[in-house]
Amino acid sequence: MHEFFWILIEALIKALIILTMVLLSAATFVYLERRISAFIQNRYGPNRVGPFGVLQPFADVFKLFLKEDLVPKSADKLFHRIAPIISLGVALAIYSVIPFANSITVGTGNAAHKFYFGIAPDVNIGLLFILAMTSVGVYGITLAGWSSNNKYSLLGGLRSSAQMISYELSMGLAVIGVLLVSNYFVSDKSASFVNTLSLNTIVLNQNGWHWNIILQPLGFIVFLVAAFAETNRTPFDLPEAEPELVGGYNTEYSGMKFGMFFLAEYGNMATSSAIISILYLGGWQLPFPAHWLGLAEGTIWMAVAQFLCFLIKIILLACFFIWVRWTVPRFRYDQLMNLGWKVMLPLALANIAITGTVILLIK
């Protein structure tokens, strides 16, 4: 009982830190999006609030807090309120299984235990948890569309559910390739129980430059495209296609409820960047041998270096997300479905077949 209490306290503190970090990163990505889009369009973007305009997202959030919270008369009040909470909650919840650095051992002798950088990075259902949570994320958007009692919102919600369900398949199948490779590279072959679904294990198995982006280029492309579709970002932002659907599922939202959708969108971007970097870009693995920095495995400074490395990977991926958004125009709905079912799904299946065959042959 006593021990359980301390575990709870530790998880709570970690959760607070990670929550703050995710919300800050969402704010950073809003800023990055506005600046990068401005640069791509030969503008400056926000550069007035704070140095280089970095405080702009906070000013926006304060504005949203002060705005009136309108609920349409004929809306379903309960679901109208729950929808943004689901959206944001899912985006934040995924971070509970993400490892930010390799675990270190603290204490000596009997008191020694592993300290994880993350709430539960070594949990043995990590990847399944992520897939399950992204599926729950559909409810946020679909409920928002339905409960608003507005035809455009409903269309946006419907589009989002169809799109996310279609691309979830190829996403899940692309992940299987990663698991096969990860299983092959398990360091301890004699272990009877291999913790393959744990994200920490997946990162550990990419040690020394066999990052999955090199071993699984096809799977990477499929997963990347599916991640774009899952986060509802351009070229797959049909649920909130402004020219067709007014604002899509969030048309009837104002004030901080809209702000929650907004944060959820960027939180999702942060999450999918983190997942992509864990599954394909080696997570917190340094891109060079650790002794170049004079760091030993298992020390706190090594963990800091790994954490910074992970952070840089996430930010670069987020910049890539933004860059794509301001380059590629939106898909038409039939093109989206064709791509999802006729291209991405067969590619993902082919990826599994090829990976499986190659692993069988070289074993």
Place this chain on the structure above:
Amino acid sequence: MNRIKNTELERLTFWQKIYLPEIVRGMGITLKQVFEPKFTRQYPEEKWTPEGSYRGRPVLVEEEDGERCVACGLCSRVCPALAIEVQAGETDRNKERYPVKFEINMLRCIFCGFCEEVCPEEAIVMSKDYHLVFQSQEDAILGKEKLLVPISKLRDRLEFLRQYK
């Protein structure tokens, strides 16, 4: 069967059909734009200077010996927005008349330039002043002290009027 020939999809090559190389090319183009010069003018720091043809805030021309205005009231009469109010008075100077009171309500002014066009003395002209901010409605009614501008500052506009009016 009524099949459409030579559709856009059929004209595409294989590499165009798989999207990715074209997307990468497009991303190259957007990346190039990032390093191009910007079009934005950083307004409060970097102000724009209009040409003589610009119709900004209407002002009264002030010469060495006082205003040109003879308070004929034509500008007030022609003003479609009824923004100008003039009250005439007598003076010892050659012109004999001068405006005792000359007020332009900048909340009413529509910058049409009729006052300038109708003025027989070229005494009221449109300036280059476009930075017009008022804290209250009273502040927006400009009296003579704010309207009088030395002639040296209005050379561009007077030159423009001589050429094109």
